[in-house]
Amino acid sequence: MSVLVDPSVVYRDEFLAALREFAREGSRYYDPQRVANDFPRFVQALLQQRDRAYVGSGLVPFSDYWLIDNGEYIGRLSVRHELNDYLYRLGGHIGYEIRPSRRRHGYGYEILHLGLKKAQLLGLKRVLVTCDETNIGSKKIIEQNGGVFENSAAAEGSSIRKLRYWIDIL
16 A cells, blocks of 8 residues: 655665666656765755745745655655745646656556645645646646636746646645
8 A cells, every 4th residue: 555654764785776767767857866875964954945945046845755656665745835936937846757767657646635634634625736748647647636727827948838737625
């Protein structure tokens, strides 16, 4: 059974293995070596981002959660507590990713479904979720979780548009 948990040093090896998978496919969201050098500090920084006092200027507080299945790190979900202009146009309230080796196993649907419950606990009643127009898997996941298409938006410097969906979570 999969659960969303707060980031924890308990999952260090699993998280780092997932980062290496992402790096092999070209993603550089986090540098695996840098994260590995001081994993407890990395986890602490993630947890602190929930508090506005630790968020940089122009950014919003967010809560990161990790999807764990039988002790294995499956993916990451971020719930932004509010939207700034950039997030309203392109990023949305919720972002998620599934490690490459665990994609196409139903985890995308599950992580978003569980993430909507976390968003509701934060007091959100309606959330914006976006995806690249070329990401058919995410488009289907968002729609299966009740996403209602609003429009697409141009992302500066990219020919790929962002699809914008709203999900009511009352």
